[in-house]
Amino acid sequence: MTIRYPRPLRPGDTIGVTAPSSGVEPPLHRRLLHAADVVRAKGYDVRVGETPTRGGIVSAPADVRAAELSAMLTDPGVRAVVPPWGGELATDLLGRLDWEAFAADPTWLVGFSDTSTLQLPLTLRTGVATLHGQNLMDTPYDVPAGVLGWWDVAASAQPGEALVQRSPRRFRSHGWDDYENEPEVSTWTLDAEGSWLRLDGVDPAAPVDVQGRLVGGCLETVSLLAGTPFGDVRAFAAEHAPEGLVVYLDVLEWEALEVGRALWAMRHAGWFDAASAVLVSRTHAPDSDGFTQHDAVRDALGDLDIPLLAEVECGHLPPYLALVNGALARVQHGPEESVITQRLVP
Template identity: 40%
Template sequence: MIKYPLLEKGATIGITAPSSGVEAELHHLVKSACNRQSIKGFKTICGDTVWTQEKAKSAPAKQRAAEFTQMMKDNEIDLVIPPWGGELLIEILEFIDFNQLEKKWILGYSDTSVLLLAVTLMTGIATAHGTNLVDLHGEYSDETTAMWEPVLSTKTGASILQHSSKIYQKEWDFNTCSPYVFHFTEHTYWKTTPNEPINVAGRLLGGCIDVIRHLIGTPFGDVQHFSEKHIGEPIIWYFENCHLKTTDLRRTLVQMKLARWFENCSAILFGRSDANMPVEDYTIEDVYQDLRNELQIPIIYDIDCGHLPPQLTFINGAYARVCVQQGKGTVLQTFSP
């Protein structure tokens, strides 16, 4: 059974950095994002880890784990959002007592997806793969990113529909002042293998494949146990590739298959990525076709997920129906227990 938190008006957002903190020269992004949330009626509480960054992490692993756990146990905090991702979140997992975690939303992506997937697999609590806090610092937000609030406000048993974006951002630029967070220049087009309309359903699981792959073979990545204990439907995996070249991505997908992560899987979704460069003549399309041939399931790619925003808010554990036709996509998520 999946347990869904509920975001309500006037909620308090706890901000902690379980992976990377924010360098001093970018503190203004956090402060601006907190101010934007206050204008919308939310309260914000920032932990100490948010403001520090040394040796590729915000603080030692035990300190990061303790601050995260404290926020998850604090009755005054309703939602936890890291400022952004990073590199070494996996260090904190062994120091978290998952039995102490209260039912509340955790929202983020990139390295944060290690924590999201581990929490859902270990506890059955739904987690939210979507915007980071710093993505919310602008005066305006695009309609795709803004869906994080309606999605997290969906009640158990209810459904929420999201649409593919119209345009997306190809490059990041934190130095350009703009009332908009993102700078959209490219047209969104969802693709499929086979190249035909797709309509699939299942329970969502996923994250940044660069980092969640390291959960394979650990107590925090027992997909089979989760499937047997918490869900009865097939899984729809969603992945986004931040840095892996095509051959490394292929090795990772084969490892996931051998670890039985793809058993009872109805489809796999891939976010668009600027890391998908060919190795020799082995292209990203070859990777997707190989996976399709082996698993005999649809592959949907270049979706709104990951480091080329905007991105949809995917709920780990939710039942979803994903439809793609002529480059456009919809994701209908139902918060089924």
């Protein structure tokens, strides 16, 4: 089976907004509405469902969230679905979705954090590409040079076209903006410097140049899929990825020991059997009594004899690279620059 890509976005297409995990509390509704207006300004219609404006741990009961997401992903008039952000319990929906129905006429499913709990199974189970990129609430931000927005990728995703992104080697070291008082904030202050780092025991200056099909998401959620019907990376690699895999992981908040244990579970479930490289995000997550986040990666994966790259812009610290699950990626890294080139090939 080959990878299938939703068609590129066209002016006038409808973008659906639903909250399959957490919704948006009333004090932040102005940011939600502004973000929707920014998408409209890019030339698209926007359809906001019932769930995004409901706050709390979850935006609605699981059946309601599943129904609204399913309606948007199967509506031929909706060409991308972009949740406001992630949350905690998208796992509620896993057994309530008709995955094959989503593959009939694929729609872009966009976002990161808990949204990846749904994106990754959609790609693994059906071969439909999904887009790990900015959430709707992040869409108003100007992306730095070398980085693509989800809207850029979804609109320019012509078959075989090269989508090139470069690490700006700068990032935001502090927390979230105050959306309640500054709902239209549009600039990320990238106040810290930092480049990708090799953790595989090779000379840190030695160049990396590998390729493989991209798969990944938020470690705290996708690691729970390992060993279940929703996280069979080994089967996906056998069916879709003769080129191998590039596995990317976003570490949000788990301490280093929790990360290490999760990586071991994923390893034993076959997640890295076909990996050409593993990319791990930059994170503010804590260490564990001197056992660092980098130690966790080395401990679990250090003997795989493949490049292990940390501090990659695939996590919760801005900026965010737009990565297409299922795309064929070339990863190049050296002292001067770090580049990911994606090709949307079957």
